[in-house]
Amino acid sequence: MALLETHALTARYGDFQALFGVDIAVDSSETVAVIGANGAGKSTLLRSIAGVLANTPEQVHFDGDAIGHLPAPEVMARGIAMVPEGRRLFPSLSVEENLLIGQYGRKADGVWSLESVFDLFPILRERRSSPGTALSGGQQQMVAIGRALMSNPRVLLCDEISLGLAPVVIRDIYAAFPRIRESGASIVIVEQDIGQAVKVADRVYCMMEGRITLEGKPADISREDIHAAYFGVAA
Amino acid sequence: MIWLDTIVQGVLLGGLYALFAAGLSLVFGIMRLVNLAHGDLIVLAAFLILVLVTTLGLSPFVAILVAAPVMFGVGWLLQYHVLNRTLGDDILPPLLVTFGLSIVIQNALLEGFSADSRRIPAGGALETASVNLGQVSVGVMPLLTFLSAIAVIVGLKRIFYATALGRAFRATSDDPVTAGLMGIEPRRVFATATGIAMIVVTIAALYLGTRANFDPTIGPARLIYAFEAVIIGGLGSLWGTLAGGIIIGVAQTVGAAINPEWQILAGHVAFLLVLLFRPRGLFPRATD
Amino acid sequence: MVTPTASWRVETRTRASSLFIVAAIVIVVAGLVAPAFIGRGMLRDLFFILTMLVLAQSWNLLAGYAGLVSVGQQAFVGFGAYTMFACVSLWGINPVSAIILAGFAAAALSVPTGFFVFRLQGAYFAIGTWVIAEVVRLSLAQWKALGGGTGTSLPSGATRDLAIVTWIGEAFGVRSSHAVDILTYWLALVLAVLAIGFIYAFLRTRQGLGLAAIRDNSEAAGALGVDAGRLKWAVYLSTAFVTGLAGALIYVQTARISPDAAFSVIDWTAYVIFIVVIGGIGTIEGPIVGVLVFFVLQNMLADYGSWYLLILGIIGIVVMLFAPRGLWGLFADRTGIQFFPVRRILAGGSSSSKSDAS
Numbered sequence: 001m002a003l004l005e006t007h008a009l010t011a012r013y014g015d016f017q018a019l020f021g022v023d024i025a026v027d028s029s030e031t032v033a034v035i036g037a038n039g040a041g042k043s044t045l046l047r048s049i050a051g052v053l054a055n056t057p058e059q060v061h062f063d064g065d066a067i068g069h070l071p072a073p074e075v076m077a078r079g080i081a082m083v084p085e086g087r088r089l090f091p092s093l094s095v096e097e098n099l100l101i102g103q104y105g106r107k108a109d110g111v112w113s114l115e116s117v118f119d120l121f122p123i124l125r126e127r128r129s130s131p132g133t134a135l136s137g138g139q140q141q142m143v144a145i146g147r148a149l150m151s152n153p154r155v156l157l158c159d160e161i162s163l164g165l166a167p168v169v170i171r172d173i174y175a176a177f178p179r180i181r182e183s184g185a186s187i188v189i190v191e192q193d194i195g196q197a198v199k200v201a202d203r204v205y206c207m208m209e210g211r212i213t214l215e216g217k218p219a220d221i222s223r224e225d226i227h228a229a230y231f232g233v234a235a
Numbered sequence: 236m237i238w239l240d241t242i243v244q245g246v247l248l249g250g251l252y253a254l255f256a257a258g259l260s261l262v263f264g265i266m267r268l269v270n271l272a273h274g275d276l277i278v279l280a281a282f283l284i285l286v287l288v289t290t291l292g293l294s295p296f297v298a299i300l301v302a303a304p305v306m307f308g309v310g311w312l313l314q315y316h317v318l319n320r321t322l323g324d325d326i327l328p329p330l331l332v333t334f335g336l337s338i339v340i341q342n343a344l345l346e347g348f349s350a351d352s353r354r355i356p357a358g359g360a361l362e363t364a365s366v367n368l369g370q371v372s373v374g375v376m377p378l379l380t381f382l383s384a385i386a387v388i389v390g391l392k393r394i395f396y397a398t399a400l401g402r403a404f405r406a407t408s409d410d411p412v413t414a415g416l417m418g419i420e421p422r423r424v425f426a427t428a429t430g431i432a433m434i435v436v437t438i439a440a441l442y443l444g445t446r447a448n449f450d451p452t453i454g455p456a457r458l459i460y461a462f463e464a465v466i467i468g469g470l471g472s473l474w475g476t477l478a479g480g481i482i483i484g485v486a487q488t489v490g491a492a493i494n495p496e497w498q499i500l501a502g503h504v505a506f507l508l509v510l511l512f513r514p515r516g517l518f519p520r521a522t523d
Numbered sequence: 524m525v526t527p528t529a530s531w532r533v534e535t536r537t538r539a540s541s542l543f544i545v546a547a548i549v550i551v552v553a554g555l556v557a558p559a560f561i562g563r564g565m566l567r568d569l570f571f572i573l574t575m576l577v578l579a580q581s582w583n584l585l586a587g588y589a590g591l592v593s594v595g596q597q598a599f600v601g602f603g604a605y606t607m608f609a610c611v612s613l614w615g616i617n618p619v620s621a622i623i624l625a626g627f628a629a630a631a632l633s634v635p636t637g638f639f640v641f642r643l644q645g646a647y648f649a650i651g652t653w654v655i656a657e658v659v660r661l662s663l664a665q666w667k668a669l670g671g672g673t674g675t676s677l678p679s680g681a682t683r684d685l686a687i688v689t690w691i692g693e694a695f696g697v698r699s700s701h702a703v704d705i706l707t708y709w710l711a712l713v714l715a716v717l718a719i720g721f722i723y724a725f726l727r728t729r730q731g732l733g734l735a736a737i738r739d740n741s742e743a744a745g746a747l748g749v750d751a752g753r754l755k756w757a758v759y760l761s762t763a764f765v766t767g768l769a770g771a772l773i774y775v776q777t778a779r780i781s782p783d784a785a786f787s788v789i790d791w792t793a794y795v796i797f798i799v800v801i802g803g804i805g806t807i808e809g810p811i812v813g814v815l816v817f818f819v820l821q822n823m824l825a826d827y828g829s830w831y832l833l834i835l836g837i838i839g840i841v842v843m844l845f846a847p848r849g850l851w852g853l854f855a856d857r858t859g860i861q862f863f864p865v866r867r868i869l870a871g872g873s874s875s876s877k878s879d880a881s
């Protein structure tokens with residue numbers, strides 16, 4: 001059994017159904033990319049796993065337990081962390097405090113601490129006392145990733161971390177992923193931008209209109225396959 | 236000479252009002268909730284201390300060590316099971332529920348303790364003791380009240396800015412959904428905040444009950460003084476709350492020195508003047 | 524010519540409301556002739572119910588429709604009452620005219636007080652109104668000519684010697700003190716009908732519908748050209764007027780005033796809030812249901828002293844938490860009945876468009 005699995009996961013916002021029976025599996029220390037166009041249901045998938053959206057217990061399994069019904073704080077307490085879309089730093093907290101809040105009430109052992117996050121993103125050490133929201137977009141994204149790492153999660157969920165950032169900034173952020181992988185965490189990256197995510201991923205899921213349309217190893221799938229799965233038409 | 240004495244008494248009285256206000260300010264700062272039963276909870280705590288002092292023969296300063304955890308529990312349960320249900324965009328539910336709570340507490344206390352005036356005995360020597368500060372002599376109890384207000388504000392600021400709990404308070408206040416992704420349960424954080432506010436309320440109740448007579452119906456007036464101190468100070472500023480308390484206190488003692496009937500009115504007029512000229516208070520926060 | 528859309532009509536009337544208009548007219552007429560058939564005790568009960576209903580309707584307009592949660596309406600009850608007392612006792616004006624003047628005085632008071640309280644938002648507005656009420660109470664307690672802090676009574680003949688009271692006394696064959704009760708009862712009935720009529724008419728205007736828009740979404744309302752600030756001022760001012768009238772009328776009947784009674788937060792605000800919350804906030808029917816429930820509860824529990832308010836408070840909290848639209852809300856949700864429909868309903872349509880075509 002994989003570390004994290006979804007089974008026939010569905011989600012709806014009022015009358016609008018966003019997910020139609022999504023099955024994904026993430027193994028220990030595996031990095032998985034979920035790609036798809038805007039509105040394909042990728043973020044809804046992450047929010048369902050994280051417990052922001054409620055499900056039935058059996059729809060999400062983590063480490064063998066059914067957790068689909070748990071609210072976000074309890075899901076996080078089990079060793080999942082999330083980098084939310086739009087970064088969502090706390091404006092009342094400094095950079096350092098934003099990082100520290102990531103380990104609130106969860107003292108899991110592991111390599112990640114204030115010091116190791118500062119080693120990963122050295123610019124944050126210089127800005128540690130600034131209000132989180134005074135930083136550039138890329139630096140804020142580093143804080144958001146560091147904040148999630150502070151709990152030493154077994155699974156790191158990253159929602160659209162390159163959204164709104166310049167390509168050079170995106171490259172800098174993705175440069176940190178090999179070191180995050182070395183720490184042993186499984187990673188789920190949700191992106192519209194295919195390039196960087198597929199490069200760091202062991203496996204790729206493609207989503208379209210609330211369904212998984214393609215799954216495979218990056219080496220095995222062609223650009224045409226992705227294009228078809230992404231837009232629903234053969235290139 | 237008399238004027239200097241009047242002003243010093245007013246400043247010290249301001250410490251009591253700052254104690255009334257600090258809990259209100261704390262809760263508002265974290266969850267944007269204004270508890271209209273705040274004054275009645277102070278009176279409830281005063282009766283609790285009174286019962287502990289009279290039945291167990293404890294010193295009031297020992298009694299609050301028992302009363303504070305009890306009041307923390309009352310606040311925690313009240314917030315978790317009742318007030319959390321009222322939070323949201325609509326301002327009606329929290330206002331009307333806490334207004335109802337105010338009436339309930341007042342009448343429960345009337346039923347339990349009658350409308351008679353009470354006073355918590357502080358131990359004979361302490362009630363009348365005074366110290367000479369240069370040209371004026373001040374009572375030990377008013378001085379202790381003022382120092383306690385400073386200690387409470389320093390303590391609350393430490394909790395707020397130097398502890399994991401304080402970070403959770405601020406994070407939840409900023410964005411409860413994202414706070415949930417940090418493993419923070421907003422409902423519990425709010426309950427803890429109200430619990431802490433009730434500890435401050437217990438400290439306020441100690442001085443309310445030992446300095447002067449109290450009865451079950453005086454809660455709303457304490458709420459009003461607390462509210463005035465908060466608005467004068469500027470929403471969310473704890474030191475501003477002390478400044479606001481001092482302004483109300485000095486206005487009251489000066490008013491009373493001119494005509495005893497003007498004491499309360501003078502405090503309200505000072506508040507209205509600040510509202511007229513500095514509607515955001517003396518120390519408004521940059522944001523919010 | 525086929526004009527399928529021409530037959531659509533915008534209506535706010537429902538079948539229940541049409542029936543209700545007939546019933547309401549019958550009730551009002553019955554109310555006007557009632558003094559010929561009922562005793563003084565019942566007359567006084569009805570006076571109490573009607574005046575509380577007026578206070579409840581105006582607080583409901585303020586809090587339930589305009590979102591201005593005031594816990595300081597006793598300022599206008601007390602100020603209206605004191606104005607009436609000053610007019611009658613000090614300046615020799617007849618009590619009925621004094622009630623009208625008191626309404627205008629309360630409205631005038633709302634201008635400076637509104638200036639202060641509108642600087643405060645939401646919950647702080649609520650406590651601000653309370654502070655204002657305290658300031659007005661403490662100030663009027665300084666008015667020695669009206670008894671200062673202990674209060675005073677109306678001159679004994681002031682109301683009884685009115686020509687209309689003499690006329691009522693002769694027409695009904697009752698003593699003058701009974702005739703005064705009939706007069707105040709009639710005035711309360713007229714005031715209640717006018718207040719409800721005014722509020723209902725106001726809510727059906729474009730501005731009144733704008734109020735609902737402000738409550739639902741302030742920004743969108745602004746985009747639709749609804750001036751939220753002016754509307755709130757208009758509601759605050761007009762409810763002060765109505766509340767002042769009610770306060771003056773109540774104290775014509777009571778004939779004795781003191782600052783603590785006239786500015787009682789329990790009598791003029793807490794009871795009123797419980798009436799509206801239990802009956803159903805944000806509807807015109809709610810306060811009517813609420814005042815009847817309140818009257819029954821008061822008669823059942825009045826002997827239990829503070830238990831009465833304790834129970835009332837608990838009922839208020841429970842209703843707010845579990846049935847926030849009150850008893851009327853529960854009833855209307857089940858049955859769909861509305862006696863005072865404000866929402867506009869699109870009527871007619873396809874069936875009648877056929878007849879147009881023929």
